[in-house]
Amino acid sequence: MKKYLLGIALTLVLAALWTGAVLAQDGTPTDDEVNAVAHKLYCPVCESTPLDVCPTDACRDWRELIRTMLADGKTEDEILQHFVDQYGARVLAEPPKQGFYWLIYLLPPAVILAGAVMLFRSLKEWTRPKTVPADSGGEQGAASSPAKDDYIARVEEELKKQK
Amino acid sequence: MFAEFGYGILVVTFLVALYSIIAAIYGATNKSASLVESARRAMLLTFPLITIAAISLIYLLVNDHYEVSFVYEVTSRSMPTYLKITAWWGGQAGSLLFWSFLLSAFASAVTLRKWDRDIEFLPWVIVVCSVTLMFFLGLVIFYENPFTRFWAVGGNVEPHMFAPLNATLFTADDGRGLNPLLRHPGMIIHPPMLYLGFVSFVIPYAFAMAALITGRTDDRWIRLTRRWSLWAWLFLSFGLVLGGRWAYDVLGWGGYWGWDPVEIAAFMPWLTGTAFLHSVMIQEKRGLLKHWNMILVILTYALVIFGTFLTRSGVLSSVHAFANSPIGPLFMAFVATTFIVSIALLIWRWPELRSETEMKSMLSREALFLLNNLLFMSILVVCFWGVIFPLISELFTGQKVTVGPPFYERATAPLFSALLFLMAVAPLSAWGHSTVQTLGRSMWKSAVAAAAITITLFFTYTKTPGALLGFFLIAFILLVTFQEFWRGARARQKVQGENFFTALSRLMGRNRRRYGGYIIHISMALMAIGILGMESFQTSTQGALKQGEELNISGYTVKYRELASWDDKGKGVNFTRATMDIYRNGIYLGVLNPRIDYYYDSQQNMTIPGNRSTFRDDLYILLVDWQPATNMGATFKIFVNPLVNWLWIGSLVFLLGIIFAAWPDRDPAEEPARSQVSRNAGHTSAAD
Incomplete structure (x- = not known):
């Protein structure tokens, strides 16, 4: 019985300590915790300056709001969503991946891919053996030597010319 | 008086540019050398004319002519003279005039060259330069006029170039002053x-x-x-x-x-x-x-x-x-x-x-x-x-969005990495033809050495895969490029019997573009070290401190000693400066002074970090906030920016590389002929 009592007492003490620790942490979120969320937000006025480093009073107020929401136990996603609901998607560092906004993510890779395909096809076209001109004999000779030797040979040839 | 004069000169310049366009086109189409020459002289005339207009504006800026709206917007009595001059490009109207001034300088310089062989280009070069110049001058004259003055009309103050009916010139006592951020x-x-x-x-x-x-x-x-x-x-x-x-x-x-x-x-x-x-x-x-x-x-x-x-x-x-x-x-x-x-x-x-030759190899x-x-x-x-x-989003959905760093960083990181890889490989490939074997043979040593460096970094510096890949590419570029210098100089040394350094300097001097390009590649690798350090390892912390309290970050201890605030009446600035004692692993390193300067004229703050910079990292402290009443507490944001100094070192090497490449050759006439011969031969000389 004593054992049980001791166990219960110990559990209670540990639980109390744990709760206390959690409260101390949650009670006043640190600047770093606030900034971790603020870094992902942009206020509509200070364009191009993330909220964590923006020096204006308005941004300071936003940071305090984030601190309060963190203290209330809100998660990062909930806080971000709160600002989106209040001020629109522009407060996020990049557009949400939905609807029309997909264009920002999809167009560049599509264009780059198209460019790469075009380049590759052109290169293939240009380097087809049948297009090698008649004077390619000399080329073939040069091609068969390694790049390194080819380079040194060219330096030497150049030097001879300059002598 | 100077305002009207400056404006008048701008209008004249606009007309001269217009004349040069008409004369050049007419001269070119009717094969009239004298008309083209006249157009050239007109083009040349624009430069002294815009210079006079610019001097008029500078006179107004330096002498506190606050009846001129541009002067009022960008200067104030407390600004030193050099800042009043540079305020020329501190605002919209002045910037556009500055653009026009530079363009006329460049266009004039290009028309002064010897045109013997290329005379048919001249009229059209004049047309393009003059059209661009006219566009910018037009903006200045008709829309963004730096000579516009304030006029008091029936109790209101309005900006106009010329006096409206029953108006008197209005002169403000002092200007608003240049944005303090622009005074750096x-x-x-x-x-x-x-x-x-x-x-x-x-x-x-x-x-x-x-x-x-x-x-x-x-x-x-x-x-x-x-x-x-x-x-x-x-x-x-x-x-x-x-x-x-x-x-x-x-x-x-x-x-x-x-x-x-x-x-x-x-x-x-x-x-x-x-x-x-x-x-x-x-x-x-x-x-x-x-x-x-x-x-x-x-x-x-x-x-x-x-x-x-x-x-x-x-x-x-x-x-x-x-x-x-x-x-x-x-x-x-x-x-x-x-x-x-x-x-x-x-x-x-x-x-x-159409192309003169065919491409021979994918490598x-x-x-x-x-x-x-x-x-x-x-x-x-x-x-x-x-x-x-x-x-586009605002136009189609009515909603503005922010496209910030995460988007660009994610999208460009693989592209920049691929560029780094190319920077290592391309110098080893030959014009005309290369194969996997030839490329492999010339790069394997550098690749192995770069891998060895990367493995060393894995055990001593970082285990982040992205950063290790970056370091591998950087080491690869540096080794390949140095190897190129070494190989070229050794080859020359063998043939010419010169000592290594003479061979190297002559080799570089005769192939400025190639070796200037290599210096630029080295600088890019150095800059990449700085960028990689910032992107992969930057840390930061923020906290409110009372005197004597400290913040710890990445081995540094930053202790808040005191805060001082004072006015500099002459400059019209209030300085608030914190003194911070810096330690690294318990060793005292000295003092840093982050501060905030408040400019009374423009009512704006400027945040100046306290920064301790080494090759290893920068300790960068910002004063974010303080309690003025007690002087007891202040908030600081501290960054540790690893390797960022290499970005600035790389930038300097970069400039040297471009200057080296762009420096005039001793005998420029030789080059075109050589290239022509080389092209006919199918591949080029080593000098290219």
Whole structure:
């Protein structure tokens, strides 16, 4: 019985300590915790300056709001969503991946891919053996030597010319 | 008096530029050498004229003529004279005049060259330069006039160039003063450098258009403008670097590049300019890609104007601001017109711009240069789309969005990595032909050594895969490039019997572009070290401290000693400065003084970090906030920025590399002939 009592007492003490620790942490979120969320937000006025480093009073107020929401136990996603609901998607560092906004993510890779395909096809076209001109004999000779030797040979040839 | 005089001179300059266009076109179409010469002289005349107008403006700025609205907006009595002069480009109207001034200087300089062999280009170069000049002068004269004055009309004060009916001149007691952020030395030099870069890219474009119009579509226009392009690139690069340094020193967010649309506006012509510098070599050496080079130079010019448009029209803040700004639609119309005309000319000459030879191998230097072009263009696509997407979104959905650093970083990181890889491989490939075997044989030693360095870093510095890949690529570039210097010098040493250093310096001196290019590659690798350090390892913390309290970050201890605040009446500034004791692993390193300067005239703060910079990292402290009543507590944000110094060191090496490459050769006449011979032979000489 004593054992049980001791166990219960110990559990209670540990639980109390744990709760206390959690409260101390949650009670006043640190600047770093606030900034971790603020870094992902942009206020509509200070364009191009993330909220964590923006020096204006308005941004300071936003940071305090984030601190309060963190203290209330809100998660990062909930806080971000709160600002989106209040001020629109522009407060996020990049557009949400939905609807029309997909264009920002999809167009560049599509264009780059198209460019790469075009380049590759052109290169293939240009380097087809049948297009090698008649004077390619000399080329073939040069091609068969390694790049390194080819380079040194060219330096030497150049030097001879300059002598 | 000076205001009317300056304005009058601008109007005269506008008319002179108009005359030079008409005379040049008429002279060229009617083969009248005297008319073309007259156009040339008119072009030359624009420079002294704009200089006089600029001097008038500077006189007004320096002598506190607050009846002039521009002077009122950008200066104040407490500003030192040098800042009053540089306030010339501190506001919209002055900037546009400054742009015109630089353009007329460059256009005049180019018309002063010897034109013997290329006289048919002259009238068209004049036309392109003068049209651009007229556009900017037109904006200054009709929309953004720096000479506009304040007039008191029936109790109201209104800005007008000339006195409205029953109006008296109104002079304010003092001006609003230049934005304090623009008073930093970096910001004083940064805009002129960017503008110099922008303006000097007009010259290669002018020659390209002249080549298309005259039908002289060989590579002469490229050879004539090679150095212009290099200098343009130098100025633009220097402008970008200075902008980064300025951001790092005064913007107070611990970084140097925020993917801000204004930064990207200057970065985009740099991307096409860089692609162009590589791509023209293919045309010079192999007679290939003539169409593509035209497209690149046209794009660069369009992006130069577009970049100025982005920063000057207000379009970035909102499409509505753009619509309300008088110059926004004009800029748009100018960019569109010049672009369409240029492309139309290109299509007209398309058949004449066929390649002279064929591409031989997918791994040849020219093929790898093309891949490099693809990567630069890909980064351009990301940047362009990122900048205009918020406007498109606002237009179609009514919702503005932010496209911030996460988007650009994710999209460009693989592209920049691929560029680094190419930078290591391409110098080893030969013009004309390379194979996997030849490339492999020449690079395996460097690759193995780079891998060994990476493994060492894995055990001693970082275990982050992305960072390790970055370090591998950087080491690879550096080793390959040094190996190239070594190999070239050794070959020369053997043949000439010179000592190694003489051989190296002569080899470099005779092949400025090649070795200048290699120096630039080295600088890029050094800059990449700084960027990698910041992107992968930057740490930060923030906290409110009472006197004697401390913050710990990455082995540093920062202890708050005291805070002082005082007024400097002469400068009109209030300084609030904290004193922080710095320790690293318990060893005292000294004091840092982050501060906030408050400018009374413009009622703005400037946050100056306390920064301790070493090759290993920067300790960068910002004073965020303080309690003035008690002087007891203050909030600090502290960054540790690993390796960032290498970015600045790399920037300096970069400038040296460009200057080395662009420096005039001892015997420039020799080069074209040599290249011609080489091309006929199928591949080029080592000097290329």
